[in-house]
Amino acid sequence: MNKKKVAVVGAGLSGLMAAKELSKNAFDITVYEKEVKPGGRMRTDTVHGWELDRGFQVLLTGYPYLKKHLEDLSIDLVQLDAGATVFHENKRSNIGDPGRDISLLIPTLFSPVGTLKDKWLIFKLQRMLKKKSIAAIFNTENSTTAAWLKQYGFSNQIIKRFFQPFYGGIFLEDRLETSCRMFLFVFKMFAEGEAVIPIGGIGKFSEEIAALLDGEGVKFYYDTPVQTVGKGKLTTEKRGSEHYDVIINTASKLNNNYQITWKGTYVFYFQHPGEPVIKTPRIGLVADESKVINNVFYATATQSKTREGRQLLSVTVVNDDDYSLVELQRKVRQEVTQMVNQKIDYVHHEVIDYALPDIASPVDEQKLSITDQVVHIGDYQLNGSQNAACKIGEAAAKLLNEQHA
Ligand SMILES: Cc1cc2nc3c(=O)[nH]c(=O)nc-3n(C[C@H](O)[C@H](O)[C@H](O)COP(=O)(O)OP(=O)(O)OC[C@H]3O[C@@H](n4cnc5c(N)ncnc54)[C@H](O)[C@@H]3O)c2cc1C
Structure with a gap:
């Protein structure tokens, strides 16, 4: 039986995950990446x-x-330690999760980063989020993280000295205008695992996955930017036009349905x-x-x-x-x-x-479809996280498995 030919545009996390899932079945997979190595936004x-x-x-x-x-x-x-060193007005203090590292209990309680009530609220929030599913978190009524923190009762002191720098560094904006859904999701993930x-380096993860796939017969064309995708045809300057049964595209610029x-x-x-x-x-x-x-x-x-x-x-x-x-x-x-x-x-x-x-209303699910033999994926369709990139990559592979097995 002829294997179905699949092209994956982009060797970032979502593309690699799609290729990894598909490689378990009878597909002939080729990955095109414009850069000289895999990783996309997770590169070293x-x-x-x-x-x-x-x-x-x-x-x-x-x-x-x-x-x-x-x-x-x-x-x-x-x-990484389950805590942070906070530099404020030329002084340093340590804050962290004593539930994961007991040595952080005393410094956290006495840290000037927040009030005692703030520290109690952090504990309460952890307990609440442990019981809440990720799906339920992404159904939370949308507001900014800053508004949500205030409404939950956190003081301006802890918002300025901890949440703004910590989540500002994660959301890549320090006014905490990012949706509270992202805040609650990331807070839960920190509480339930390790960083x-x-x-x-971070790129090692993608490099190892690409090496694994390479060993399983997945072809990789690096330094090969894709110019167009559509109707099962993919064009590159280096290789001209090539035809595939399906193209999984993770390059957001080649998806005309999204303005990001x-x-x-x-x-x-x-x-x-x-x-x-x-x-x-x-x-x-x-x-x-x-x-x-x-x-x-x-x-x-x-x-x-x-x-x-x-x-x-x-x-x-x-x-x-x-x-x-x-x-x-x-x-x-x-x-x-x-x-x-x-x-x-x-x-x-x-x-x-x-x-x-920058997604105003992040979600955790998206119904994918194959149009003109192309399926577009990427974290930008769900929420800006590695979890979303992995999840949507897997979902694209599942769709192909169902339709083309
Ligand atoms: C500085 C920084 C910090 C981050 N911190 C975190 C964090 O702590 N936790 C977290 O969960 N997430 C974090 N993220 C987000 C995370 O890295 C992304 O969610 C994830 O890597 C997205 O994967 P992707 O496959 O959707 O997109 P991308 O990684 O962007 O993959 C797209 C791929 O397509 C390639 N490509 C683009 N155009 C073409 C073309 N025309 N032809 C061929 N190839 C093309 C690109 O080179 C790239 O390899 C961070 C991102 C950055 C940049």
Whole structure:
């Protein structure tokens, strides 16, 4: 029997997951990727010998659609602390989830980040969300995260000193205008799993999946941007027109049915000698409105090769306050120097314009259909998360399995 020919446009998470599911059945699969390696928005580049993620990003082991794939791979993971170091007005304090790390109980209770009532509300919210399904969370009446937090009773103090920097870094906007559905979903995921980063960087995850698929006969064409898709035909400059029974397209620009607004971010990398300011793999949040840095993380912890006596700091900026890149770089350097209190060396930076889709009403389900032999997928159709990318990739594969098996 002739195998059905399927093309996947994009070797990001959703495309890889679709290919992975399809590879279990009799499909002839070819993946086209415009970049020279897989990963899409979850990529790691090697620069001056350091493994640098294109934007600080963690894998949440609580994500149901990611979890099972993590279990299939044998990658080493660094587990981040269940808490954060908060930098506020030149002082540092630690806050975290004592349920997961008891040593955080005392610092959390006495941290000036929020009131005692705030800490009780966090505990209450965790309990409430443990019982709530993800489907129910995405049916919650929509409002902004900022409005939801206020209505739940959190003080302005904890909103400014913890929620804004922490969730601002996740939503890539620090006014917390993102839907409360995303807040509740991500809060639940943090409560139910760990935040981890592969040794070798976030891109290791996609690279390992692509290697697995390669070994199973899936063809990959890298550095091959697709120009058009439609009616089972796919065109590229390198290879001309090629015909497929079905094309799974994850390139949002090739989907004319969606107008997406994107949220961007900046990542800067610096190295310095000596000891790190934060000794364990934990995120540092900057809770001063006058500062441009949102968060820092010592990426030394995720390098596959250690550099004797050198520390690598990843610095995320979410809101550029309309500074030019040169001014921003100068301000970031100043703030990092003050934070680490020693000479730092610039390593690299990335301006990431297309980081997260800005979705007013995120959802967790979407009915997919194949039109003109093309099915369009991507996190932008559900919600901006790795879970959504994995889920929709799997859903596309399921659709093809049902229609073409
Ligand atoms: C800085 C940053 C931080 C993030 N942090 C988190 C986090 O902590 N937790 C979380 O859950 N999510 C996070 N995300 C979001 C997460 O990375 C995405 O949800 C996920 O990677 C999206 O996968 P995707 O396959 O839908 O899209 P993409 O990764 O964008 O995949 C699309 C692929 O198509 C390729 N492509 C595009 N056009 C063409 C073309 N014409 N021809 C061929 N190929 C093409 C692209 O190169 C890409 O590989 C973050 C994203 C960024 C950028």
